[in-house]
Amino acid sequence: MAKPLSTGLNILLLALGLSIITVLLLIEDQFENKMSRDASGIDLVIGAKGSPLQLVLSSVYHIDFPTGNIPLDEARKVSRNRLIKKAIPMGLGDNFEGFRIVGSNHEYLELYNASFILGKAWTKPFEVVLGSKVAKEKGFKVGDTFVGSHGIASASHEHDEHPYVVVGILTPSHNVIDQLIVTSIESIWYSHDDTYDHEKLEQEVAKTGFPKTDEARDLTTVLVAYRNPIAAIQLPRMINSRSSLQAASPTFEIARLFELLGIGISLVESLALVIIFIAGLGIFIALFNSLKERKYDLAVMRSIGAAKSQLFLLILLEGLILTFIGAVAGLFLGHLFLYLLVIVNEQSVISGLTAFVFVEKEWWILAYALLVGVLASIIPAWNAYRADIAAQLAK
Amino acid sequence: MIIVKDIQFSYENQPKIDIPDIELNGGDELLVLGKSGSGKTTFLNILGGLLAPHKGEILIDGISLYKLKGHKLDKFRGTHIGIVFQKPHLLGPLTVAENISLPHFFAKKPTTYKLLHYLKELGIQDKQNARIQTLSEGEAQRVSIARALVNEPKIILADEPTASLDDENATLVVNLLKNQAKKLQAALIIVTHDQRIKNQIERSITLKLIDL
Numbered sequence: 001m002a003k004p005l006s007t008g009l010n011i012l013l014l015a016l017g018l019s020i021i022t023v024l025l026l027i028e029d030q031f032e033n034k035m036s037r038d039a040s041g042i043d044l045v046i047g048a049k050g051s052p053l054q055l056v057l058s059s060v061y062h063i064d065f066p067t068g069n070i071p072l073d074e075a076r077k078v079s080r081n082r083l084i085k086k087a088i089p090m091g092l093g094d095n096f097e098g099f100r101i102v103g104s105n106h107e108y109l110e111l112y113n114a115s116f117i118l119g120k121a122w123t124k125p126f127e128v129v130l131g132s133k134v135a136k137e138k139g140f141k142v143g144d145t146f147v148g149s150h151g152i153a154s155a156s157h158e159h160d161e162h163p164y165v166v167v168g169i170l171t172p173s174h175n176v177i178d179q180l181i182v183t184s185i186e187s188i189w190y191s192h193d194d195t196y197d198h199e200k201l202e203q204e205v206a207k208t209g210f211p212k213t214d215e216a217r218d219l220t221t222v223l224v225a226y227r228n229p230i231a232a233i234q235l236p237r238m239i240n241s242r243s244s245l246q247a248a249s250p251t252f253e254i255a256r257l258f259e260l261l262g263i264g265i266s267l268v269e270s271l272a273l274v275i276i277f278i279a280g281l282g283i284f285i286a287l288f289n290s291l292k293e294r295k296y297d298l299a300v301m302r303s304i305g306a307a308k309s310q311l312f313l314l315i316l317l318e319g320l321i322l323t324f325i326g327a328v329a330g331l332f333l334g335h336l337f338l339y340l341l342v343i344v345n346e347q348s349v350i351s352g353l354t355a356f357v358f359v360e361k362e363w364w365i366l367a368y369a370l371l372v373g374v375l376a377s378i379i380p381a382w383n384a385y386r387a388d389i390a391a392q393l394a395k
Numbered sequence: 396m397i398i399v400k401d402i403q404f405s406y407e408n409q410p411k412i413d414i415p416d417i418e419l420n421g422g423d424e425l426l427v428l429g430k431s432g433s434g435k436t437t438f439l440n441i442l443g444g445l446l447a448p449h450k451g452e453i454l455i456d457g458i459s460l461y462k463l464k465g466h467k468l469d470k471f472r473g474t475h476i477g478i479v480f481q482k483p484h485l486l487g488p489l490t491v492a493e494n495i496s497l498p499h500f501f502a503k504k505p506t507t508y509k510l511l512h513y514l515k516e517l518g519i520q521d522k523q524n525a526r527i528q529t530l531s532e533g534e535a536q537r538v539s540i541a542r543a544l545v546n547e548p549k550i551i552l553a554d555e556p557t558a559s560l561d562d563e564n565a566t567l568v569v570n571l572l573k574n575q576a577k578k579l580q581a582a583l584i585i586v587t588h589d590q591r592i593k594n595q596i597e598r599s600i601t602l603k604l605i606d607l
Contacts, residue, residue: 301497301501303480305546306501390437390445394440
């Protein structure tokens with residue numbers, strides 16, 4: 001190549017455009033996977049009135065703030081409906097240094113097929129089980145204690161009266177439970193009480209179903225699995241018609257979220273396409289200009305027996321090699337970008353993503369880049385094909 | 396070996412180039428003389444299958460050159476005709492040996508087939524891995540001759556091969572062309588206006604333009 005600098009710039013530009021597409025592809029693919037994995041087994045979420053999307057995000061994916069609390073009695077009444085196969089009550093709203101503390105029962109662990117690396121599930125109030133990521137990051141072992149704080153972000157005021165005790169650590173499961181601290185609903189209740197009834201602290205907590213209490217207590221949400229498809233039609237309408245409760249379907253809300261995000265994604269995507277187009281144009285101009293300088297060389301090659309078609313292929317191959325280098329660099333950069341993105345955002349939604357996978361769609365990026373190569377070099381190659389050697393040599 | 400019959404050619408709105416009929420056998424030598432612009436290079440291009448004449452026929456080994464089309468003509472040129480230009484026109488990114496074996500490559504022969512032989516014949520074997528930019532003009536011209544000879548053509552065409560060389564190299568190059576043509580039993584046609592060559596080759600024709 002005659003001009004290594006400008007050619008390098010064009011390849012870099014192409015790589016940049018392709019890397020953006022790669023990142024989008026990787027995130028899209030894994031995100032949707034993760035989203036549906038986290039929500040598997042959950043058909044409906046029941047919680048306080050508010051934004052249904054917020055309700056789903058806070059209680060299934062543990063990203064947004066909860067919409068509020070609902071009375072235990074009312075939640076229990078609704079959950080007795082014959083269309084409900086399983087109802088898992090949850091109490092949210094506390095955290096430990098940014099990791100959310102989820103009050104629920106053992107059914108929540110079963111929902112994600114959680115298994116233990118160390119220890120076992122809780123049986124008494126203030127016993128907790130740690131997701132693998134929490135344990136790793138905080139360096140907790142079974143038997144360690146810590147104090148949770150109110151609110152779901154770190155640095156809220158602390159419940160310093162009663163510490164939590166770690167009784168179990170979960171194996172990594174690559175879903176949302178990895179970054180949660182799971183305990184009983186009773187733990188959440190008692191930590192917010194002003195006085196402690198020491199007798200209650202020694203009683204076993206409810207391992208399935210709703211916790212037993214004769215006091216007026218609150219829950220945050222109930223995760224529901226349908227008994228049959230009819231439930232999907234009847235249940236949400238029935239619950240939403242009640243004044244204080246709201247039902248939201250994770251599938252529906254996430255589809256809506258992606259629809260909203262889709263505008264942003266397609267904006268970034270079109271930007272990437274424009275960059276790729278400019279890169280293709282740059283490669284075209286570089287090939288076209290270098291061809292002017294090399295026309296004599298090509299004519300000489302013809303005079304020593306090179307066929308027109310061979311020169312055509314030569315120029316085409318040059319364009320293809322350049323874009324192939326760009327494509328490989330782009331794929332590499334894309335994975336690198338995602339890797340950095342995941343490292344920087346340890347505790348956010350994308351923390352569960354990995355840069356070390358090869359998605360099948362990435363072959364399309366390669367194919368797409370080679371197509372750009374063909375388009376960029378076809379006109380220069382055609383010029384080389386029909387060049388008049390005698391006229392060229394006479395110059 | 397080569398027969399030139401009734402060739403007529405003229406560029407648009409230009410006087411016609413007067414091209415005499417020629418017949419050369421293997422080992423024959425011919426000098427094509429003429430003033431600048433008298434159509435010497437055009438004649439050479441027609442002989443080399445690079446420029447189709449308006450009328451007439453070129454027969455090489457009994458094959459009519461311009462009845463061959465496209466790919467076949469390119470292949471025929473590669474295997475039967477060796478062309479030496481005024482400037483060597485070697486490909487910069489390749490080494491000396493790669494430049495010389497290029498015709499082998501295009502003719503789909505093993506690339507080292509006659510390579511060493513012609514490196515030796517032209518006294519450039521110690522330069523075989525050198526880069527083109529490091530060669531002197533005389534060496535570069537010898538490389539380009541080796542490239543023209545490596546497929547052992549029946550016809551060797553040289554277009555002003557000595558124009559940019561000093562006396563010593565000019566004599567060397569003409570002798571090389573004559574010797575190699577003899578060895579290959581090929582017809583040698585040199586187009587030139589170089590006075591130094593004139594007395595080294597007996598047979599010559601002079602081209603001129605015919606006004607319409």
